[in-house]
Amino acid sequence: ENCFEEGPGHKHAVRRCFSRHPIPEIGFNPYRAQSDTSTKKLIKQPDTRPISQERLVTEAKGIYAGLVMVENKCIEVDNARNTQTGPNNTKLNNEQWQALIALHRTLLQEHHGFFLASQHPSASPALRRLASKYAIPARMWRQGIHSFLKLLRHRLPASLEHIYISPTSSVPLWQ
Template identity: 60%
Template sequence: LLLQPDHRLISQSQLAAEVKSIYTGLVLVENKCISVDKAQAAASQEKDRIQLASQHCQVLIALHSTLLHEHHDFFLSSQHPSATPALQRLALKYSMPARMWKHAIHSFLTLLREYLPESLEFMLYFIPLAYN
């Protein structure tokens, strides 16, 4: 007797609503990441820049990790086996891979690089998180 994973049936309209809901949340987190990264980048360029506090770095990692998870959820739901072809094309239509790289990974790693060597521990934590 072979056990099969429990599959939940979902209608195309339910799936479309789920993708829309995930995308809405993703955009909110993405906009927050963009504004925080811009503010931090500006602060890092100031002559008398302040150190990036450990607690602040942890908050930034949590924010960018949340964005990565939102992208993951979006990709999973939009590529679901019962998704329509139009739903499956949304990731390319909205440039999701490029947006994930730019706002969830690259901008944050660039920020952490500006604060090296103090930020090395956080960079070493975030890199495997982003790429696994």
């Protein structure tokens, strides 16, 4: 598994995966005082274990492979949906909308994972340049965000309720 634990044995240990978001332990609350519940204080960030260059490169390659696979699926689905106009334009049911949202959200998460791996503090300069080399920011915008918004726009007014869901998909990337 491509995960490691930060602060092992600590009450607030966090499990981190490069291609997924951090998974806090159940009951995790960083603002809760460890012993006195009447005072609130921040808990220091746990120490992280060093990661080797080989491991970072392996992670980045694996994430990039997944990213390309999901990106190709998004392109395929978006092209199929965008060509359905006029009388052939079938309305999407709620499950189909949810599947489209999940697909584009997965693509954004894969981009996020790639950025985490390639821009890691321990990453070599060559690994850090991969995001630019492969035009990752532009691809994230074009396939992960813009194409989905375009699909929503073409499906108005039926897509109106799903437009409100769209910005929440990209919130983790802005944080």
